[in-house]
Amino acid sequence: MTLTDGYLLANRQTEAAEHFSAFAALFDPTTFRHLEALGIGSGWRCWEVGAGTSVVCWLAKKVGPTGRVVVTHTDTSRLAPAPRPPVEVRLHDLGAQEPPGEDFDLVHARLALVHVADREGALRSMAKALRPGGRLLVEDADPALQPLLCPDEYGPEQQLANRLRQGFRRLLTDRGTDLPCGRTLPRLLRNAGLTRVQADAYFPLASPACAALESVTIRQIRDQLVTAGLATDQDIDRHLENVASGALDLTTAPMISAWGRKQEQ
Numbered sequence: 391m392t393l394t395d396g397y398l399l400a401n402r403q404t405e406a407a408e409h410f411s412a413f414a415a416l417f418d419p420t421t422f423r424h425l426e427a428l429g430i431g432s433g434w435r436c437w438e439v440g441a442g443t444s445v446v447c448w449l450a451k452k453v454g455p456t457g458r459v460v461v462t463h464t465d466t467s468r469l470a471p472a473p474r475p476p477v478e479v480r481l482h483d484l485g486a487q488e489p490p491g492e493d494f495d496l497v498h499a500r501l502a503l504v505h506v507a508d509r510e511g512a513l514r515s516m517a518k519a520l521r522p523g524g525r526l527l528v529e530d531a532d533p534a535l536q537p538l539l540c541p542d543e544y545g546p547e548q549q550l551a552n553r554l555r556q557g558f559r560r561l562l563t564d565r566g567t568d569l570p571c572g573r574t575l576p577r578l579l580r581n582a583g584l585t586r587v588q589a590d591a592y593f594p595l596a597s598p599a600c601a602a603l604e605s606v607t608i609r610q611i612r613d614q615l616v617t618a619g620l621a622t623d624q625d626i627d628r629h630l631e632n633v634a635s636g637a638l639d640l641t642t643a644p645m646i647s648a649w650g651r652k653q654e655q
Contacts, residue, residue, distance in 0.1 A: 405606045412602035414444040417645055420592040421500060421529060422448055424647050428525045430496060433457050437491070437519055439484055439499035440464075449498075450477050460490050484512045489519035496520075500529040504571055510578055517582040520652040526584060532572030533559055533643040536593065539604065542639055547632045551604075551640070554629055557620030558611060564618075572646035584650030591644040600640040605633050 425448075430436070433456040436449050440463045449459045453476055461473070462482035473479045480490055484499075485506035497516045506512045516526055539555035540548035576589045594600055608615075608626060615621040632638055 405610050408606045409603070409610065410442050412599055412606060414442060415599040416594055416597065416603060416642065417500070417529075417592065418444050418448070420645065420647065421445060421498075421527075424527055424529075424649060425449075425452075425496070425498065428496065428527060428649060434495040435493065435521075436460070436496045436498065437462070437489065437494045437516070439497065439516065440502035441498070441500060445498070445500070446473075446477060460494075462490055484515065489515050492519050493521040494519050494524055496525050496527070498527045498529075501531065503528065503530055504567060509571070509574075510581060513578050513582045517579075517584055517652060522652055522655040524652045525649060526579065526582075526652070527647065527649040528575055528579065529645055529647045530572040530575060531643040531645050532591075533562065535573055535591075535646075536641070536644050539640055540638055541595070541641060547638060550625060550629050551632065551638060554608065554615065554621055554625065557615050557618070558607070560620060561611060561614055561618065572644065575646055575648035579648050579650045583653065585653055587648065587650035589646060589648035591646045593641065593644045595641045596639040600642055601633050601636065601638070603642065604640050605630060608633075 430449070430452050432452075432454040434453045435458045436453060438446055438449060438459055438461045441461065446459060446461050453459060455476060457476045459477045461477060461479045462484070463479075464481065464483055466479050466481060482490055484502055485508055497519055499516065503509045503512055513528065516528070520526060537555065537559060539551045543549055543552055572591070576587050579587045608630060612623075612626050615626065616623060633640070
């Protein structure tokens with residue numbers, strides 16, 4: 391993922407660790423379920439694109455000492471502690487550089503394409519890195535597919551929450567984020583030459599992790615919302631109190647997972 395000064399949820403913000411923790415609590419179980427279904431096991435060679443520490447550690451345990459996990463990101467500072475075998479960390483720009491090798495059994499990317507201009511080219515690069523029969527799993531959110539924070543909008547608290555979510559989407563759009571990106575993954579995987587392409591979506595609702603993610607996200611983008619005239623400080627304070635109360639049934643954008651295989655030679 392290419393991070394710029396305009397990226398709303400920049401890794402160097404003080405809330406970054408809290409954001410990653412909430413995100414992992416929400417989506418790691420789904421990611422791990424898909425990776426298990428793809429058959430990952432001892433000795434596998436994996437390329438993990440832009441992941442957090444939790445996914446890297448899980449992969450390392452699965453492949454064991456005879457396997458290999460190459461982790462790439464444009465900012466490796468959040469991957470702590472220092473990597474050790476079978477993990478190898480490299481600085482890498484998915485949208486601009488060749489893959490870090492070939493003949494991988496598995497390539498996985500979660501939220502790595504949203505800031506890549508040439509998403510089809512990036513997917514072709516990931517497919518190129520697979521051995522014949524290798525598996526590719528790509529996961530991306532789709533904020534435009536479900537735009538509400540509170541689908542059950544029955545009161546002023548829910549209306550405020552959805553208004554702030556609309557403001558968040560406006561900020562994303564203004565920075566060039568491709569909101570309807572998740573739904574395109576099956577087609578893009580087929581275009582990259584993969585076979586046996588399938589996909590599903592995870593749509594959490596009323597999870598404590600949804601509230602944790604919403605709280606840290608709003609705090610991260612607070613200044614941008616106010617500066618853009620999309621909310622007042624009073625709006626944001628009231629919304630954060632509502633989130634903390636536990637009375638809101640919050641959700642997130644659906645996380646779409648798509649997977650396929652490289653053709654056998």
